[in-house]
Amino acid sequence: MKRYWVHITILSILMVATLASYTFVESRSDDKSNVEVNTEENTAVVANQPxxxxxxLEKHYIDGKVEKEQKTETVLSMPDFWASYQEWNLVDQSQGHVHFRQQIDDISPYTKAHGYFGIKDGILTIFEGVPVNDAAVQSFYQIETEELETRLYNQLKEGIKINSKQDYTNVLETYRPYQDTKAVNGDGA
Structure with a gap:
């Protein structure tokens, strides 16, 4: 008889445990469906907020200049935001910040306004203003000045104004044949 009561007690405990676990699982699935509904509602609300x-924005010009612009935009639609920057390359993206870069196939507005080719210590150089001011901005290559025609050498000494990409590339190409290859290759004495 004692054995009978032990079996009944164990069976009762198992039934209570099964019923409790079933009730717990049901209540969790109800909570989960509420969470999903609430999450969807919250997402919809967030998506409608600006x-x-x-x-x-970083612009990289062929003359080596980089222009950086920082701004804050209020975005109503992410697809519209991305579409407005489709010509830009994404560099970095983090919470609340986006960094774009664009390669510009032109010289910078700054170089167009202030740039002059000249020569400093035998090196073809871009100056901020005429070369006599000695404000070197960018150096290119060593030139064999003794090989230069007097006219070309004097143009560099006086400064050659850079107004356009064409001016920039023409000067580089004009003086490239006078490039000191020994200095570039490290064969110089």
Whole structure:
């Protein structure tokens, strides 16, 4: 008889445990479906709110100049935001910040306004203003000045104004044949 009561007790405990676990699983699935509904509702609300994004724009010009612009944009539609920057390359993206870069096949507005080719220590150089001011901005290559025609040498000494990409490339090509290859290759004495 004692054995009978032990079996009944164990069976009762198992039934209570099974019922409790079933009730627990049911309540969890109800909570989960509520969470999903709430999450969807919250997502819809967030998507309708404007988002402020810090945008960094970097323009890289062929003359080596880099222009950086920082601005804050209020974004109503992410697809529209991305479409407005489709000509740019994404460099970095983090929470609330996007960094774009663009290669510009032209010389920078700064070089167009202030740039002059000249010569400094025998090196073809871009100056900020005429070369006598000695404000070198970018150096290119060593020139064999003794090989230069007097006219070409004097043009460099006085400064050659850079107004366009064509001016820039023409000067580089004009003086390239006078490039000191020994200095470039490390064969110089």
């Amino acid at each position: 988002v402020k994004i810090e945008v960094t």
